[in-house]
Amino acid sequence: MVSTRTILDVHILQTVPPSNLNRDDTGSPKTAVYGGVRRARVSSQAWKRATRRAFEGLLDPAELGVRTKKVAELLAERITALGVELKEPEAWQAAADTISAATGAKVEPPKRKARAAEADDPAPESSYLMFLSSRQLDALAALAAEGLKESGGLKEFFKDKENKARAREAANSRHSVDIALFGRMVADASDINVDAAAQVAHAISVHAVENESDYYTAVDDQRAEDEPGAGMIGTVDFNSATLYRYAAVDVDRLRENLGDGLRADEAAGVPVRRAVEAFVEAFVTSIPTGKMNTFANQTLPDAVIVKVRSARPISFAGAFEEAVQAGGDGLTGGHVAGACAQLAAYVPEVERAFGAVTEDSWVLRVGGRTSALGGLGAEVGLGELVSAVGAAVAKRLAGSAG
Numbered sequence: 001m002v003s004t005r006t007i008l009d010v011h012i013l014q015t016v017p018p019s020n021l022n023r024d025d026t027g028s029p030k031t032a033v034y035g036g037v038r039r040a041r042v043s044s045q046a047w048k049r050a051t052r053r054a055f056e057g058l059l060d061p062a063e064l065g066v067r068t069k070k071v072a073e074l075l076a077e078r079i080t081a082l083g084v085e086l087k088e089p090e091a092w093q094a095a096a097d098t099i100s101a102a103t104g105a106k107v108e109p110p111k112r113k114a115r116a117a118e119a120d121d122p123a124p125e126s127s128y129l130m131f132l133s134s135r136q137l138d139a140l141a142a143l144a145a146e147g148l149k150e151s152g153g154l155k156e157f158f159k160d161k162e163n164k165a166r167a168r169e170a171a172n173s174r175h176s177v178d179i180a181l182f183g184r185m186v187a188d189a190s191d192i193n194v195d196a197a198a199q200v201a202h203a204i205s206v207h208a209v210e211n212e213s214d215y216y217t218a219v220d221d222q223r224a225e226d227e228p229g230a231g232m233i234g235t236v237d238f239n240s241a242t243l244y245r246y247a248a249v250d251v252d253r254l255r256e257n258l259g260d261g262l263r264a265d266e267a268a269g270v271p272v273r274r275a276v277e278a279f280v281e282a283f284v285t286s287i288p289t290g291k292m293n294t295f296a297n298q299t300l301p302d303a304v305i306v307k308v309r310s311a312r313p314i315s316f317a318g319a320f321e322e323a324v325q326a327g328g329d330g331l332t333g334g335h336v337a338g339a340c341a342q343l344a345a346y347v348p349e350v351e352r353a354f355g356a357v358t359e360d361s362w363v364l365r366v367g368g369r370t371s372a373l374g375g376l377g378a379e380v381g382l383g384e385l386v387s388a389v390g391a392a393v394a395k396r397l398a399g400s401a402g
Helices: 044-055 071-081 088-103 136-147 153-157 159-170 177-182 252-258 268-287 337-352 368-374 380-402
Strands: 008-021 030-035 037-040 065-068 129-134 199-200 203-206 212-218 230-251 302-310 358-365
Touching: 008 268, 030 088, 037 212, 037 230, 044 199, 044 268, 065 071, 065 136, 065 159, 071 136, 088 136, 088 153, 088 159, 088 302, 129 136, 129 159, 136 153, 136 159, 153 199, 177 252, 230 252, 230 337, 230 380, 252 268, 252 380, 302 337, 302 368, 302 380, 337 368, 358 368, 358 380
Parallel strands: none
Antiparallel strands: 008 230, 008 302, 030 037, 037 203, 065 129, 199 230, 203 230, 212 230, 302 358
């Protein structure tokens, strides 16, 4: 018997005017060579970060996590909030001991570097970013409060193998939506790593791109009339592009990562549906903030295609291996219409050739330039898209449970 999976594919075409969404080490917009020509590129990390930030307006804080080296400060606040009377350095140390017991990571004050000798000792930090859910931090705080009541203190408390196992379990259950989707690596405790349910591709332009440079000056407001020159001069690199963006969600892995769900009073599958809906809306509407104040490139997608499959994810980046030519559709001077035409021709050919069955497919599109995509799925607006995808996922989950 062949097992049936639930895979969500999200394909987006989005035009961005002059911008620098994602810089390399020289400050220039990132690029990549594809199909023999240089393309604009926005890294997957940049768009995942933007998506995670968008979750803040869509989900309850209890459903999200925090990724930080300052985890001891966060946990210390929770410990003292439980009524444990500790001075700040003592609370930091209690938090550090608890994090170390749960993850095996060293949590120590950062090196002094150039700090003044008389400066207050800083809070301890982990040596790498720790990604913990709000509920995991709450559970660890409760465990620390329990251990602090013991006569030997936390160090003795966590010498007990059972208590240490409880700390490890607290850090490895009730994952937040963002941890379940994007995964987590704990270098000192691979057994509590979380394999990501979502994959996000580097966005690339559908056409060839050359970076440009803007020379700018700034005037000193207090400059005398006879004082020559600008107060500051500089350059900033930018490009403009129609990007192909792609992400996939393994809904079955997402359900596994979320475990028993985020709230005990919920019906089975509800947290998964909420996570899927939040991901779709956040990924579609988010945008990295690199140089946003400089360029104000606040665009939304030209077109979105979402497909639900029962087998492996499929990117349609191959539609643009041959770079779209400006005005290639013969009707306009831009790239959107040509990109839509190439995508509309490519998708059914791939699905036919490989028997890649799509159970459900939706298209969100803007304007006449995207009309070629109309036949790839049911045409919907954003609200309809989010709810329809959530309903389809919930139906499949209910069917697999039965």
